[in-house]
Amino acid sequence: MTPAPPDRRDSDRTFYDRIADAYDWLADANERPARRAGVKLLGPKSGEAVLELGFGTGNEVLELAGLVGAGGRVAGIDVSPGMLAVAQRKVAANPPAAKVDLSVCDARELAFPPASFDAAYTSFTLELFAAADIPVVLAGVRRVLKPGGRLGVVSMATPNPGQPDTFLEKTYVWMHRHFPHIVDCRPIDVRGVVEAAGFAVSAVEEMTIWTMPVRAVVGVNLG
Ligand SMILES: C[S@@+](CC[C@H](N)C(=O)[O-])C[C@H]1O[C@@H](n2cnc3c(N)ncnc32)[C@H](O)[C@@H]1O
Secondary structure, eight states: OOOOOOOHHHHHHHHHHHHGGHHHIIIIIHHHHHHHHHHHHHHHTTEEEEEEETTTTHHHHHHHHHHTTTTTTEEEESSOOOHHHHHHHHHHHHHHHSEEEEEEGGGGGOOOOOTTTEEEEESSSSSSSSTHHHHHHHHHHHEEEEEEEEEEEEEEOOTTTTTTHHHHHHHHHHHHOOOOOOOOOOOBBBHHHHHHHHHHEEEEEEEEEETEEEEEEEEEOOO
């Protein structure tokens, strides 16, 4: 049996602090279409309150803020102060009409009052968590979402039944198992974890990045 990975909170923070200034250069071009597709599938509406988990360099904070508009608000949490600094610089350079509040927080310990948000969004972050922590993160999201609130997740994904494992997907899984300090993420059953957390899946979009399956899933909090 594969041993459970250690709690990587401190190493995640250090890792993302170290790469924060280079992150867009490393990942933005490849991941932007999937992130944008996920936001579109989630469909934030004017005036809504939206939470982003693991906002990274803040690209989708600005996207979400533009969609919810002047009467809306976006709260974002990320474990990395370095990422927070990059995201805050972007928001300051392009101040949106919506209220934006970004903070350092672990996604497993959301400190917002219950039912504070209409929607929550997260991209390329859920697949970083140990299997045992994913339900913890999603239970926290359910708690802070209003009944009927939506969760949008974009993540590296395990292949659907009948879909072959790609070489890249197998490499990620192997590297994550043997060298989790180098490859911090691995494909997950995105739909399965969202459903297991008690959300009713309302939309799914399949994508690929360099042949790697990527899935956007929207789940509704049935309350
Ligand atoms: C791969 S990056 C993705 C960033 C952004 N969502 C995007 O799609 O570009 C993962 C982000 O999750 C954050 N993160 C990692 N562990 C976290 C945790 N336990 N709680 C909150 N954020 C975390 C990292 O600091 C990083 O900004």
